[in-house]
Amino acid sequence: MESDEEGIYDVESDASINYNSSDDGIYSEGENTAHGEANDFMDEPTSYKCLTSDQIFNYMMKVVDEVNAILQLPPHITCILLNHFKWDKEKLMERYYEGDQDKIFEEAQTINPFRLKGKVVSSNTNNITSFSMQSTKRPLTTQEVCDICYLPSQHMNGLQCGHFFCIDCWNEYLRIKIIDEGQGQKIACPANDCNILTDYETILSLLRGSDIKTKYHQRLTDGFVMSHHLMKWCPSPGCSVVVKVTTAGTRNVTCICGHAFCFHCLQPIHEPVRCPLLKKWLRKCNDDSETAHWISANTKECPKCRATIEKNGGCNHMICQNKSCKFDFCWICLSAWSPHGSSWYNCNRYDANDSVAARTAQEKSRAALNRYLFYCDRYMNHRQSLELEHKLYSKIKFKMEEMQQHNMSWIEVQFLKKAVDILCKCRNTLKYTYVFAFYLRSNNQATIFEANQKDLEMATERLSEYLERDVTTDELSNIKQKVQDKAKYCEGRCEALLRHVYEGYDMDLWEYLDE
Amino acid sequence: MANISISRVKREFAEVVKSEEAKRCGICIKMLNENNFTKLLGEITGPPDTPYEGGKFLVDIEIPDSYPFNPPKMKFITRIWHPNISSVTGAICLDILKDNWAAALTLRTVLMSLQVLLSAAEPDDPQDAVVAKQYNENIHLFMKTARHWSEAYAKARPIKTQDFHEKVRKLSETGFSDDSCRTALSKSGWDEQRGMETLLDS
Numbered sequence: 026m027e028s029d030e031e032g033i034y035d036v037e038s039d040a041s042i043n044y045n046s047s048d049d050g051i052y053s054e055g056e057n058t059a060h061g062e063a064n065d066f067m068d069e070p071t072s073y074k075c076l077t078s079d080q081i082f083n084y085m086m087k088v089v090d091e092v093n094a095i096l097q098l099p100p101h102i103t104c105i106l107l108n109h110f111k112w113d114k115e116k117l118m119e120r121y122y123e124g125d126q127d128k129i130f131e132e133a134q135t136i137n138p139f140r141l142k143g144k145v146v147s148s149n150t151n152n153i154t155s156f157s158m159q160s161t162k163r164p165l166t167t168q169e170v171c172d173i174c175y176l177p178s179q180h181m182n183g184l185q186c187g188h189f190f191c192i193d194c195w196n197e198y199l200r201i202k203i204i205d206e207g208q209g210q211k212i213a214c215p216a217n218d219c220n221i222l223t224d225y226e227t228i229l230s231l232l233r234g235s236d237i238k239t240k241y242h243q244r245l246t247d248g249f250v251m252s253h254h255l256m257k258w259c260p261s262p263g264c265s266v267v268v269k270v271t272t273a274g275t276r277n278v279t280c281i282c283g284h285a286f287c288f289h290c291l292q293p294i295h296e297p298v299r300c301p302l303l304k305k306w307l308r309k310c311n312d313d314s315e316t317a318h319w320i321s322a323n324t325k326e327c328p329k330c331r332a333t334i335e336k337n338g339g340c341n342h343m344i345c346q347n348k349s350c351k352f353d354f355c356w357i358c359l360s361a362w363s364p365h366g367s368s369w370y371n372c373n374r375y376d377a378n379d380s381v382a383a384r385t386a387q388e389k390s391r392a393a394l395n396r397y398l399f400y401c402d403r404y405m406n407h408r409q410s411l412e413l414e415h416k417l418y419s420k421i422k423f424k425m426e427e428m429q430q431h432n433m434s435w436i437e438v439q440f441l442k443k444a445v446d447i448l449c450k451c452r453n454t455l456k457y458t459y460v461f462a463f464y465l466r467s468n469n470q471a472t473i474f475e476a477n478q479k480d481l482e483m484a485t486e487r488l489s490e491y492l493e494r495d496v497t498t499d500e501l502s503n504i505k506q507k508v509q510d511k512a513k514y515c516e517g518r519c520e521a522l523l524r525h526v527y528e529g530y531d532m533d534l535w536e537y538l539d540e
Numbered sequence: 541m542a543n544i545s546i547s548r549v550k551r552e553f554a555e556v557v558k559s560e561e562a563k564r565c566g567i568c569i570k571m572l573n574e575n576n577f578t579k580l581l582g583e584i585t586g587p588p589d590t591p592y593e594g595g596k597f598l599v600d601i602e603i604p605d606s607y608p609f610n611p612p613k614m615k616f617i618t619r620i621w622h623p624n625i626s627s628v629t630g631a632i633c634l635d636i637l638k639d640n641w642a643a644a645l646t647l648r649t650v651l652m653s654l655q656v657l658l659s660a661a662e663p664d665d666p667q668d669a670v671v672a673k674q675y676n677e678n679i680h681l682f683m684k685t686a687r688h689w690s691e692a693y694a695k696a697r698p699i700k701t702q703d704f705h706e707k708v709r710k711l712s713e714t715g716f717s718d719d720s721c722r723t724a725l726s727k728s729g730w731d732e733q734r735g736m737e738t739l740l741d742s
Contacts, residue, residue, distance in 0.1 A: 172644040173608055174544050175551035188644070197544060198643055201609045215609075217642040217649075 073270040073288070075281045078242045081256075081267045085249045088112070096121060101224035102138055108210045109133035112252040134213065134222045136185040173198070173215065182231055184223060188216035195231045199223075203237060209244025239265070259284055260291040296454050297526035298461040302537075306460045310401065319394060325387075327352055328359045400463040407456035410489070414452060417445050417492055424496060424504075431501055440505055444492060444512040451485045451519045461526070466536040470529055477522040484515040545607045549577040549647075556648050567651045569601070578603045582614070582651050586696065587659040591686035592620070595694025599654065600630075601647065611641035614650065619719075621682075621689040621726060623663040623672035628723075632657075633667035670727050678729070685726045692722060704730065711735060 076084065089103050092114055096103055109132060110117040120129055130137040168177045171191035178191035190198075194215070202212045212223045225245055232238050243265050250256045250267055259266045261284035268278050270288055277294045279285040286293055290300040298306070324335045327343075330350035334343065341356040342365070353362035425438040458478050465471050488511040496504060529535045556562050556569050566585025573579065582599035586592025597620060602613040614637060616630035624633045636645060636653055666672030675682045688701035698705075707730060711721040716739050724742075728734035 174548050175555075176547065190643075193544070194643065198609050201606060205606075215643040217636075217644050219642070 073268055073275055073278050075259075076256075076267045076269055078239060078246065078265045078267075081246045081250065082242045085246050088114070088249075092117065099138055099226075101226040102135055105135045105210070105222055105224060106130075106133050108248050112249055134220045135224070136221060138185075182227070184214050184221050184227060186214050186216070186219050186221040188214050188219055190215060192231060196233055199228060199232060199241075200237060203241050203244055207244060209241060209246075210248050257288060257291065260286055294453065295457045295460075297523050298457045299530070302464050303457070303460060306463065309397075325356065325359065328354055328361075397463070400459045404456055404459040407452055407459070411449060411452040411456060414445070414449055414489065417448070418442070421445055421492070421496075428501060428504075437505075440509055440512075441492075441496075444488065444508045447512045447516050447519075448485065448488050448492060451481060451488075451515050454519055454523065455482055455485060458522070464537045466538050468534075468536060470525075470534040471536075474522070474525060474529075477518070477525055481515070481518040481522050484511070484518045487511055488515045545603060545605060546577055548608050549580075549603055552647050555646065559648065562648055562652075565652060565655060567648065567655065569647055569651070580647070581617075582647065584651055584655050584658070586690060586694065587655055590659045591683050592622075592658045592690050592694070593696065595690035595696035597658075597694050599651065608643045608645070611637050611645075612647060612650065613637075614654070619689060619693040621671055621686040622658065623661045623666045623668060623675045624657055626668050627671055627689075627726070628668075631667060633665060674729070681729060685730070689722070689726070692718075707732060707735075711739075714739075 085104075086100065089100050089107060092107060093100055093103050095118065096106075098106070106117055106121075106129065107114070109129075110120070127137055127140070168179055169181050169189065170177050171181065171194055172188070173190050173194035176191065178193075180192040181189040182192055182195055183189035198215050199212065202208045210222070212228070213219065214221045214223065225241075228241060229238065232241060246267075247258075250258060253269075255271070255273065256267050256269045258264075259268055259280035259282060261280060261282050264280060264282040264284065266280050266282060268280055268288065270278065275288050277285065277296070278288050284293075287295055287300065290304065292300075292303060292307075295303050320333060324333045326332065327334055327345040327347065327350060329352040330345060330347050332345060332347045332350065334345070336343075336356060342362055343354050343356050345352045345354070354360060355362055355365050421441045421444075425441050428438045428441075429435060455478070458474075458481075462471075462475065462478065465474070488508075491507060491511055496508070499507070526535075553569065556567070562568065566583075568583050570581045570583070571577070571579075572581055580601040580603065582601050584597045584599060586595035586597065596618070598617040600615050600617050604610050604613065614632055616625055616632065619627065619630070621627055625631070632654070634653060634657060636642070636650060661675060663672040663675040671682070674685070684701055684704070687696070687699075688704040690696035691698045691701055692705075692708075704725070707725055708718055708721050711725065711732060712718050714736070716724075720739060720742075721735070724738040725732070725735040728738050
């Protein structure tokens with residue numbers, strides 16, 4: 026599935042680059058959308074698109090231009106202002122036209138371009154692009170000493186605040202800020218006590234090397250992407266693609282890097298369970314609440330000093346090993362040992378009030394642990410299977426080549442890859458059904474859910490078994506029919522299960538246990 | 541060590557040596573080993589009209605590879621009683637050595653800032669909570685303790701803390717070192733009984 030999808034996306038992303046570089050640069054929603062994956066999932070009638078860091082930068086500039094049509098400022102200054110207002114255009118406009126403009130520039134840590142010293146700037150847009158560069162470079166006639174490296178340099182650069190440094194020091198400074206500290210929008214002038222922010226125009230003119238420029242684009246657009254609720258960075262490591270959805274309801278997306286994730290919580294796709302429950306589950310799996318469960322199910326506390334004790338022998342006469350305690354007690358009834366040995370041994374007598382409370386608490390704890398382990402075991406098992414089944418792709422490739430040598434066309438053998446796609450998707454869904462089931466309170470709908478789960482599990486196992494074993498031995502003529510049958514059935518069961526769960530969400534049929 | 545960092549430290553050296561201002565304020569920088577520009581030793585003279593007056597305070601300076609884009613690491617070698625400097629480790633709490641570092645700052649300006657810190661403590665942003673508490677609650681006792689530490693560790697001329705010297709001497713007869721006795725007494729407001737308890741508890 027992955028490579029197939031990638032092909033589609035590549036074409037589309039190329040198309041959008043072309044589209045972007047056209048004169049008006051307008052981005053239209055619904056263009057270049059990725060339908061492939063979206064259609065596979067039932068609650069995804071919507072679409073999304075993937076933007077590379079250049080595209081997102083252009084998109085950001087388009088927003089800047091929109092605002093600039095009204096504010097008539099140099100675009101890099103508008104960019105700083107917008108970032109200060111978290112890309113809330115209306116708020117910026119409101120403040121800009123109602124309040125003290127100088128104060129806004131000061132808050133945003135930039136300099137009002139209309140108040141540059143010794144420079145009268147008309148608000149004519151033609152002048153705007155030229156004056157930022159004029160003010161950041163000094164005439165090359167004199168050599169000056171850079172305040173950072175103390176070496177004379179002919180290439181001194183600075184911001185409008187008037188602090189000038191040599192180009193080598195600028196590059197080193199920016200490298201540390203961008204690469205080491207991961208900053209973009211909030212890089213201030215390197216001078217002491219100067220909080221004027223660098224603008225992208227100056228930085229891009231100073232930076233040497235395309236790697237760092239790409240990184241800078243990414244960092245620069247970070248604030249823009251984060252403030253935009255319909256855009257998110259792909260969480261895959263090293264991927265610098267932004268996924269932009271058209272409606273907030275979109276959940277399952279696949280980045281052009283091939284990583285499929287939930288747009289809401291950035292976890293890998295986790296149907297049918299919803300984000301909050303998944304989060305709860307992952308926290309439960311990660312933290313040591315289960316350790317605590319184990320402790321309470323398998324140990325007792327010393328009745329005197331409360332030290333946790335695990336029994337390691339058959340004898341029930343316990344002596345607390347805590348050096349300052351050394352209490353002798355009975356493991357069974359948790360009272361002092363002395364009456365057991367000498368006078369009256371009453372450990373066998375069932376006392377409804379006393380030890381029962383402690384014991385039921387322990388039993389409850391033990392039952393909860395067993396229940397968790399039951400679901401966790403199945404969750405982990407499917408996860409492992411899913412990982413192993415990814416290996417099937419290479420195995421299947423061989424088979425597909427073999428079949429192509431036996432008078433079958435390339436297109437005819439694609440069913441095998443499709444089947445593995447379906448298998449992986451069903452496996453993934455199965456894995457998360459156990460998370461859902463763990464939190465589900467049993468009722469009639471839950472019983473139906475479990476029946477669906479059972480069907481899906483059986484169908485998936487049959488498909489898995491066939492693809493893993495029988496496919497190598499079966500006659501070529503039989504394979505296609507069998508694989509397609511099984512895959513189709515599997516897919517149908519998966520859809521039925523998901524439809525039922527989503528209907529349940531819509532109609533509020535699910536009740537949850539408070540864990 | 542990156543090129544820029546070496547050339548910068550070399551030039552800073554020249555600057556400190558030349559600078560009249562540095563001489564006047566009593567600031568100097570030395571190398572610990574010849575031609576090693578990463579480990580330096582700074583010296584600050586305690587500013588007048590403070591308990592540190594006349595003391596010579598040594599500062600350990602470590603130059604990171606990424607200097608001057610990241611701040612130098614500094615800490616006091618000479619023990620000092622000051623709210624923003626740890627009385628135990630000599631660690632310094634100063635904004636320009638952390639987030640507010642700017643590449644255009646120099647070792648000289650940092651040492652001068654340290655000197656300013658000696659004359660204007662900021663007890664609301666303390667490094668050493670015990671000292672800061674004393675500063676806020678009993679400024680006179682703080683001043684005298686700080687003076688005493690300057691006399692004991694920074695070779696400041698002894699003038700008015702003879703009684704503290706006496707107390708340290710007496711307590712040290714128990715066998716604890718002078719340093720631990722002084723610290724214990726300073727932390728317990730120079731009460732000998734509580735000083736002894738502090739010593740025994742630690």
